[in-house]
Amino acid sequence: MKQHIDLNNKTILVTGSPGFIGANLVMRLLSTLTGGTVISFDSMNDYYDPKLKEYRLGLINAAAEKSKVKHVFIQGNLADKELVDEVFSMYKPSIVVNLAAQAGVRYSIDHPDVYIESNIIGFFNILEACRHSYDGGESGVEHLVYASSSSVYGGNKKVPFSVEDKVDNPVSLYAATKKSNELLAHSYSKLYNIPSTGLRFFTVYGPAGRPDMFYFSATNKLARGEKIQIFYYGDMKRDFTYIDDIVEGIIRVMQGAPEKRIGDDGLPVPPYSIYNIGGGTPENLLEYVKVLQEELVRSGVLKPDYDFEGHRELVGMQAGDVPVTYADSRGLEEDYGFKPSIDIRTGLRRFCEWYKEYYR
Ligand SMILES: NC(=O)c1ccc[n+]([C@@H]2O[C@H](COP(=O)([O-])OP(=O)(O)OC[C@H]3O[C@@H](n4cnc5c(N)ncnc54)[C@H](O)[C@@H]3O)[C@@H](O)[C@H]2O)c1
Numbered sequence: 310m311k312q313h314i315d316l317n318n319k320t321i322l323v324t325g326s327p328g329f330i331g332a333n334l335v336m337r338l339l340s341t342l343t344g345g346t347v348i349s350f351d352s353m354n355d356y357y358d359p360k361l362k363e364y365r366l367g368l369i370n371a372a373a374e375k376s377k378v379k380h381v382f383i384q385g386n387l388a389d390k391e392l393v394d395e396v397f398s399m400y401k402p403s404i405v406v407n408l409a410a411q412a413g414v415r416y417s418i419d420h421p422d423v424y425i426e427s428n429i430i431g432f433f434n435i436l437e438a439c440r441h442s443y444d445g446g447e448s449g450v451e452h453l454v455y456a457s458s459s460s461v462y463g464g465n466k467k468v469p470f471s472v473e474d475k476v477d478n479p480v481s482l483y484a485a486t487k488k489s490n491e492l493l494a495h496s497y498s499k500l501y502n503i504p505s506t507g508l509r510f511f512t513v514y515g516p517a518g519r520p521d522m523f524y525f526s527a528t529n530k531l532a533r534g535e536k537i538q539i540f541y542y543g544d545m546k547r548d549f550t551y552i553d554d555i556v557e558g559i560i561r562v563m564q565g566a567p568e569k570r571i572g573d574d575g576l577p578v579p580p581y582s583i584y585n586i587g588g589g590t591p592e593n594l595l596e597y598v599k600v601l602q603e604e605l606v607r608s609g610v611l612k613p614d615y616d617f618e619g620h621r622e623l624v625g626m627q628a629g630d631v632p633v634t635y636a637d638s639r640g641l642e643e644d645y646g647f648k649p650s651i652d653i654r655t656g657l658r659r660f661c662e663w664y665k666e667y668y669r
Pocket residue numbers: 324325326327328329330331350351352353354362385386387388407408409410411412413426427431456457458459509510511512513514519
C-alpha cells in the first residue's frame with residue numbers, strides 16, 4: 310500500500326539538479342505544481358562539461374520565472390555534512406529526491422575515491438538528515454526517493470531483470486555503491502521508519518543528456534570526423550529509457566510513499582520499496598547506432614553522404630560493462646499505473662534536433 314502525497318505546496322529537495330535527470334525533474338515540477346518550493350542542490354562538478362549544467366540551470370531559472378513555485382539553487386557537496394544538515398534545518402523538505410551521485414561505470418575503475426565520497430558518504434548524510442528531520446516531533450521527510458541503477462544486476466543472465474533477483478555480484482564499484490545505497494536505505498527505513506523508494510534507472514538518454522554516455526559521445530566523435538567504437542562487437546543489448554519517461558516515473562513514485570506499518574513484533578515494518586524504471590524493450594546496440602545515424606542525418610548534424618562504415622570500429626567488451634540490461638518494470642506499472650513508452654526513434658530524434666540547435 311502507498312501513502313498518497315500531494316506535491317503541491319510542499320518543499321521538495323532535488324539533489325543532482327541541474328544534472329541531467331535532476332534538471333528535467335525540476336523543470337517538470339516547476340511547470341506542473343501550483344505552489345511550494347523546489348530546491349536544487351548540486352556541486353556542479355566537472356566530471357563532464359559544466360557548461361551543460363549551466364545551460365540546464367538557465368532552463369530551470371527560465372521555468373522558475375513562469376512558475377508559481379519558488380525555486381532555490383544551492384551549490385554544494387553532499388559529502389559536506391554540515392551543509393546538508395543546514396539545508397534540512399533551514400528548508401525542512403518533506404520530499405527528498407536524491408539524484409546527486411558520481412555516475413558512470415568506466416570512470417569508477419580509475420577514480421574510485423569520488424564514488425565513495427559522493428555515493429556513500431553523500432548518501433549517508435542524506436539518510437542522517439532524513440532521520441533527524443523527525444526530531445522534536447517535527448513531521449519530517451514524508452518520502453525519500455533515490456537513484457539506484459540497472460548496473461546492480463551486474464552480469465545476471467536471467468532476463469528481464471526483476472527487483473526480486475539476487476544482486477550481490479556487482480561488476481563495478483559504481484554498481485557496488487548503488488547497491489550499498491539500497492542496503493543503507495533499508496536499514497534507515499527499518500530503524501527510523503523513513504519511507505524510502507529506490508529507483509533502478511536503465512540507460513537514460515535525451516536532449517542535453519550526459520556527454521559521457523554512448524549516444525552523446527558517439528555523436529560528438531562522428532561530428533568531429535572521428536571513429537566510434539562499438540563495444541562487444543555490437544552484440545550488446547540495452548534497455549534505453551527516454552528522459553520524459555524517467556521523469557514521469559519519478560513524479561508518480563514521489564506521490565506514493567511506502568506505507569508506515571507496525572509488524573507483529575511491535576516494531577516498524579520498513580516502509581521501503583525498490584522499482585526498475587526501464588523502457589522494457591531492449592535494443593541491440595547496432596540497431597540503436599543505425600537509428601542514431603539516420604536521425605543525425607535527418608536533423609542535419611551530419612551530411613547524407615557521411616561515411617558511417619569508415620567511422621566505426623567493432624571492439625570487444627570493456628571492463629565493468631555488461632552484455633545486456635533488460636528491465637522488468639511491472640512493479641511500477643502495478644503500483645503506480647505507469648509504463649515507459651517512448652521508443653528510441655522518437656527519443657533519438659529529439660536528442661539529435663536538440664544537438665543540432667545547441668552546437669549550431
Ligand atoms: N543517466 C542514466 O542513464 C542513469 C542510469 C542509472 C542511474 N542513474 C543515476 O541517476 C542519477 C542522476 O544521473 P544523471 O544521468 O542525471 O547524472 P548527472 O551526472 O548528469 O547528474 C548528477 C549530478 O550530481 C552532481 N553531483 C555529483 N556528486 C555530487 C556531490 N557529492 N554533491 C553534490 N552534487 C553532486 C553532479 O554535479 C551532477 O550534476 C545518478 O544518481 C545516477 O547514478 C543514471
